[in-house]
Amino acid sequence: MATALSLPTTPSPSSLHPRSRGVVGAGGCVPPARRRRRARVFASCSREPASRDRGLEMERRRLLLSGLASSFAVVLPISESYAVTETNEDVKMNMQVDEINAYSFLYPVELPEKKFSFKWVESRKPERYSSAAPLSPDARQRIVSERVDMIHNVVISVSIGPPNSRFLPSKDKSMWDPKDVADCILSDRSTMKVTTGQRMTESSVLDAHSTEVEGEPYWYYEYLVRKSPTKSAPEPNLFRHNVACTAERDGYLYSLNASALSKQWESVGPFLQKTVASFRLLPPTENYVPPYKDPWRFW
Structure with missing residues (x-):
């Protein structure tokens, strides 16, 4: 697909693979x-924390130093929604933890050597599925x-959304093909009132595993x-390059998507x-609200 579109060479698919060199938990984003x-x-x-809490703080630091930031988020309580971790000499990253979902x-915040900082704005703070903004007219x-x-x-x-039976007819997720999962998510991402087939032509999957x-x-x-030209990017052949990850829990697909102009x-x-x-996906706490709970609630 990418060749047909005559786009710049894309990164190797293996760069998305969690088992790549350098590991955060099982995710693979911190070098040795x-x-x-x-x-x-x-x-x-x-x-000031009490003396009995200092042991917990030391344990958090020990886990981070051993490259287990992901496990740190799972096994230890986090009092704040965000923690700041300097993962390596190239990039400083923040951790976001959504206890509701x-x-x-x-996510990256700074590239110290290049003196570059991302200017993030939290356009949507974490909220329950029933009150969240839909990605498509059917609000799935x-x-x-x-x-x-x-x-x-x-x-x-x-x-978050339920699987589309057109692409994932089986309830056994171990049998799901990665390309089918990608097509399932992409078919529901368009906000245009068009057919599924038309939505699919807007997207070109380069890799799925x-x-x-x-x-x-x-x-x-x-x-x-494919995106429409803008003042900042007037070229008619304009694309957004996306990478994404999807996991399933309680009959719903949880997907993280990150994108930039090609x-x-x-x-x-x-x-x-x-x-x-x-x-x-983290073990649910008392603040967790499953997607199927109170579907009528908008606050």
Whole structure:
């Protein structure tokens, strides 16, 4: 597909694979310890922690230093929605934890050596599925959180929706083909009132594969979407380059999608791939609201 579109060379599909060199939990976005600078975690609190809490803080730091930031999010309580982690000498990343929908991921905030900073705006704060904004007229798939860098045209969003039986007729997710999962998600992403076939022609899947993380399948895919020319990008042959990850829980698909303009992909794409590789569903807490709960509730 990519060749037919005459686009710049895309990154190797293996760069999305969680088992690539350098691991965060099982996700693969932090290089080995010998190549990593000392990790730092900055946490704000309203008062000095008691002595009995210092052990927990030391354990958090120990896990980060050992490259287990993802596990840290799972096994230890997090008092803040975000933690700041300097993962390596190339990029500083933040961790977002959504307790309402029980997932986490890392996203890039700064490239120290290049003196470059992303200008993120949280356009949609995490919210329950029933009140989230729909991605398509049928409201099956909805955005439960989103952050945008409008200056650099970068978007990271998380959406939730039920599987489309047209693409995934089996209820056994271990049998799902990665390309079918990608087509299932992309068929519901268009906000245009067009047929499924028309929506599919807007997107070109470059790669799709899956892997198991802690016994659960995660599906990874990379695709292009044709966009209309803008003042900042007047070329008629304009595409958004996307990478995404999808996981299933309780009969719903949870998908993280990161995208940038195709001409910017070479500079920001590797860091968005780290974001996608870090996506994890977390064990639900008391704040978790399953998508099927109170579908009539809009607040």
